[in-house]
Amino acid sequence: MPLPPDIHRLLPAFLSAAQNDNFSAAARKLGVTPAAISKNIRVLEEKLSLRLFARNTHSVVLTDEGKALLQEVEPLWRALSSTLENAASSNRQPSGSVRVSAIPGFAQQQLIPLLPNFLAQYPELNLDLALDARVVNLVAEGFDVGIGNRVDPDSRLIARQLRPMRTMYAASADYLSQHPPLNTPQDLVHHSCLLHRNASTNQIIKWDLADSVPQGELSGRVVSTRPESLISSAINGLGVVGVAGWYIEPHLKSGALVPVLEDFWTAGVPLWLYYSSADLPPRVRVWVDFILEHFQP
Structure with missing residues (x-):
């Protein structure tokens, strides 16, 4: 018919x-x-x-x-x-809007500082950023690009690996001077651990260290869904913090925090760039190329 x-x-x-x-x-x-x-x-x-x-x-x-x-x-x-x-x-600058879903920490600490250069290069492009710590259905929700380590499984998606999301561990010098030495992950049971709760699952995020960590025995007086509040708590001497490196690195450089258990840090979990087709419109293609240029391993 x-x-x-x-x-x-x-x-x-x-x-x-x-x-x-x-x-x-x-x-x-x-x-x-x-x-x-x-x-x-x-x-x-x-x-x-x-x-x-x-x-x-x-x-x-x-x-x-x-x-x-x-x-x-x-x-x-x-x-x-x-x-x-x-x-x-084909005969003009890419224009329009690119809808992007990205995990908040990566976007705030790594991505947004690069946006002035991108937007200056493509003056007719706009970015619509959704910064949510959740599993996203890229196609159904109408996103052009996703950046994170979890999306709804979909065979239509193309995934390109970016630099790993590495967890770092630190505490203030004052805190470390007043508590037992931290030589191995097992020593954490004698310390106040500032724990990160996943807002979407309500689960405490496990600490990723190369040696066995007694996860069930880790405890502390501050648990938060916001990594920034855990960083502030650590700076104020409330315990040991373990969150994504992009949150911690500036405070290591400033001296506000001191790294701990460095010999046991792992390479981290993969961070991925997702999009729905190899045949991308120019407005999306230039954004994908920009991300790959700056964040491929």
């Missing part, structure tokens, strides 16, 4: 609603009304003789037929959009 000639007009509503599981969110993304989204999807269902969404008072959910259509159509639509954008941009 030949496709209806106006099928292209109806697909954006379907794709946006499928990605957001909500007609109102889809409407905001496309700049139309929820009624327009609902109408276009209803017309598409009639033309295809398929029920694409199961609707109730509070939400819409893809049917099996809708999921099958999304799986087939979404990569083709992205490829078409990218091709058209590349053609339109």
